[in-house]
Amino acid sequence: MDNITPAPKSWIHPLDAARYHRAARMIEDDAEQAYFTCREKFGPDVAGALLVMLMRQKLNRKPDQWPPPEELVEEVNNFLREKGLMES
Numbered sequence: 001m002d003n004i005t006p007a008p009k010s011w012i013h014p015l016d017a018a019r020y021h022r023a024a025r026m027i028e029d030d031a032e033q034a035y036f037t038c039r040e041k042f043g044p045d046v047a048g049a050l051l052v053m054l055m056r057q058k059l060n061r062k063p064d065q066w067p068p069p070e071e072l073v074e075e076v077n078n079f080l081r082e083k084g085l086m087e088s
Contacts, residue, residue, distance in 0.1 A: 019042060019046075020042075020046065022041075022042075023038050023041070023042040023046050023047065023050055024050055026038045026041075027047070027050040027051050027054050028054060031051065031054060031055070031058075032051065032079075032080075032083045032085060035047055035048075035051050035085055038050065038051075051080075051085070052076055052080075055076045055079055055080070056068065056072055056076055059072060059075045059076060059079065060072055
């Protein structure tokens with residue numbers, strides 16, 4: 001009998017990874033314009049996390065600083081509010 005250990009449930013399944021890559025590409029290509037389509041196809045958590053991550057990268061004026069500056073949180077939130085993607 002083989003001693004094969006099944007993959008833990010926390011590993012990303014290849015099909016899930018493919019979905020995440022498609023979702024990321026949608027957000028990368030069209031940012032906030034793609035949010036609602038991405039949300040419909042991949043769910044609000046995936047779409048929201050990807051959009052926030054992309055906007056953190058785009059709005060970060062200090063990309064070499066780690067961790068990123070705390071004011072980045074408010075800048076991203078303001079962007080989301082301005083685009084009507086976050087409640088005020």
